[in-house]
Amino acid sequence: QSTINKIAAGEVIERPAAVVKELIENAIDAGANAITTEIKEGGISFIRVTDNGSGILKADIPIAFLRHSTSKIKTVEDLLSVSSLGFRGEALSSIAAVSQLELVTKTPGEINGVRYIIEGGEEKSIEEIGCPEGTTFIIRNIFYNTPARRKFLKSTVTEAGYISDLIERLAVSHPNVSFKFIVNNQIKLHTSGNNNLKDIIYNVYGRELSANIIEANGKSDHIVMSGFIGKPIISRGNRNYMNYYINGRYIKSGIINKAIEEAYKPYTMTHRYPFTALHFEIDSELIDINVHPTKMEIRFKNGEEIYSIVYHTIKDALAGKELIPEVV
Ligand code: ADP
Ligand code: MG
Structure with a gap:
């Protein structure tokens, strides 16, 4: 060796x-x-x-x-x-x-x-x-x-x-x-592995959190977005709860972070960062994944499309919701 x-x-x-x-x-x-x-x-x-x-x-x-x-x-x-x-x-x-x-x-x-x-x-x-x-x-x-x-x-x-x-x-x-x-x-x-995201969120994060999430689904020309976001009461001082997955991979993206955070801005949150568990299916031709052994970097060829779908889907999902915590 x-x-x-x-x-x-x-x-x-x-x-x-x-x-x-x-x-x-x-x-x-x-x-x-x-x-x-x-x-x-x-x-x-x-x-x-x-x-x-x-x-x-x-x-x-x-x-x-x-x-x-x-x-x-x-x-x-x-x-x-x-x-x-x-x-x-x-x-x-x-x-x-x-x-x-x-x-x-x-x-x-x-x-x-x-x-x-x-x-x-x-x-x-x-x-x-x-x-x-x-x-x-x-x-x-x-x-x-x-x-x-x-x-x-x-x-x-x-x-x-x-x-x-x-x-x-x-x-x-x-x-x-x-x-x-x-x-x-x-x-x-x-986790049950039953392919029901809400059940998995319950398995992973527990009862209180899973009782306070909202479905957020959207679609644009090249992107399908689905999953759950936390009511603004479910938030943290760091981004540990703010997770999303692109074509099945856990990835971090400045654009997506920004779109999520901007959509939550009008709501008063004790902490800054919401809970999200969102899946994105994106045409692989429109992303550039730079796979380094220890980290993944992603670049979007259509940054505006991804920003817009994330921002508007979350804004719509939050709008008109009774943003009162559910008693669990
Ligand atoms: P890679 O995943 O990039 O192909 P790895 O070094 O991780 O390379 O694994 C080498 C190979 O060993 C894989 O391509 C696969 O054929 C085999 N392999 C590794 N783990 C498993 C597993 N849990 N079940 C079946 N095959 C496996
Ligand atoms: Mg491997």
Whole structure:
């Protein structure tokens, strides 16, 4: 395992939440509709992600851990029209380079599953075993071989908080997938995956918030917008509640933030930022997603259209509503 590889891996994988993000996105790409994430010590000593997706064939396992190995793009053209969440083929090799990784997986067509162990990028074993269909990844002792990286990690509580925020956003962005999150043997979150966004908001944010949301649906030439926004009483001093998803991805955009905040301006809010859980379907030709390993930047070729649809849809949804909190 060369130093260069370890440095590169640290860039992709900067903390336990990044591992969880990559593993869950792979599970979603594999067609899973139930994903369980379990962590101990903020994910630093233990992360387990189990899915009921397609599984991986034994022969494909070592290949999946090669750098820049992905089963999701076959041609250069595919790069321009990726619909799957991951497509760089860097996650598994990066995670394996800086941790002790165990994989157990079985495809529906095979009788036996496979257990694969790789530590610090070095393959330790591959054997056939009996196991359920789907895939389980266990990541132990992240950065055990890169102490300098480990020092940058925050407290276990803070790292667990990052993972929790991530899973909440993934649950709301994929209402058709049931997410379970277990921290130190306690279930912290369990969403139904019933594809009803309001139910998922209830699962994630609780009764009071979900009783005080308003549906906000809109449509313009190239954009379909749907989801829920909080009544102005549901707000925060930061943008943690202000979430939206573009073509299934959690993304931040200055234009969308501005449109949301402007639409709420006439209403007195104790805090500045409202709750939103909005989905946007936008023609992929009109967006430019710059996928950096650790962050996503988005640029709209039709900034005015997106601003206008967001602003007007929210303004209309808020107008004429009885903006009194519902008793819960
Ligand atoms: P990418 O997701 O960009 O293709 P990764 O390094 O994340 O690259 O994964 C490499 C490959 O391993 C994937 O392309 C996929 O074929 C396979 N894979 C990873 N996780 C899973 C999973 N949970 N279920 C099925 N296949 C998986
Ligand atoms: Mg991936």
